[in-house]
Amino acid sequence: MAELAELEDPRVRAVNEKHGADHGVNLTKLRAVAKRLKKQQDLAVELWATGDSSARLLAILVSRPKEFERDQLDAMLRQARAPKVHDWLVNYVVKKGPHAEELRLTWFDDPDPVVASAGWALATERVAKKPEGLDVSGLLDLIEAQMKDAPDRLQWAMNECLAQIGIEHAEHRARAVGIGERLEVLKDYPTPPGCTSPFAPVWINEMVSRRQEPVGGA
Structure with missing residues (x-):
């Protein structure tokens, strides 16, 4: 979370907020963090629980889609109000799971x-x-x-x-x-x-x- 805070860019946030998003981390930089972390399901669950949109986007990238339970995904989707988080959750996790x-x-x-x-x-x-x-x-x-x-x-x-x-x-x-x-x-x-x-x-x-x-x- 400290690393994500350091990546926060007010200019990125300003642009995102015009499109209904509430995160200020450049997505290329976020993907680089995810690439370094690799897949870590437990970390993904912890990051999601923070409620922070940047953390949730990172959680999606480091998660293992097939390891989520059906009720877990249902709860996550209902929590995902930010458009980017919602879209990534559906496309990167739900569509790839059972x-x-x-x-x-x-x-x-x-x-x-x-x-x-x-x-x-x-x-x-x-x-x-x-x-x-x-x-x-x-x-x-x-x-x-x-x-x-x-x-x-x-x-x-x-x-x-x-x-x-x-x-x-x-x-x-x-x-x-x-x-x-x-x-x-x-x-x-x-x-x-x-x-x-x-x-x-x-x-x-x-x-x-x-x-x-x-x-x-x-």
Whole structure:
């Protein structure tokens, strides 16, 4: 914790706070600390318990995802209110452990929209990588009914799921694009030059067009 305090940079914190984050340690430097420490599950648990966001990000990096219990991850997710901590926990720990599907079902309909967004992130992972047995039409029904008025972080997660359905599942592509066009979620999101818009119809069409390369590659 003393070392993390020394790495605290007010300028980094100021930038992060504009995006809802509450840590001031440069992530490249944080990763260097994690690389030196290597994997230490007991240390990860202790760092998480501090409640400090920089410590929790480090905890995620030095943890062994498969050693967490399901209830332990559920509690951690509900404690993770900072967006970066939440995202890293889902992507670096939950997705790599054995409890991802059970937690997807637990979080998906949670009344807390931040918790529910984690369930949708796990649904998106299945849409892209393990769609067998997943009710994709049902996901589209929910997106069509709920995404327009969903809180920001939940809305973003649902929109990503919509886009992945359109990208990965040709049989649902037209419907996914149509839902995006009707709801217009993130249609006016400012997108830097060279980046793909998060507006689902644009995102879907861009990614699909990149895959339809001539035989032998572009």
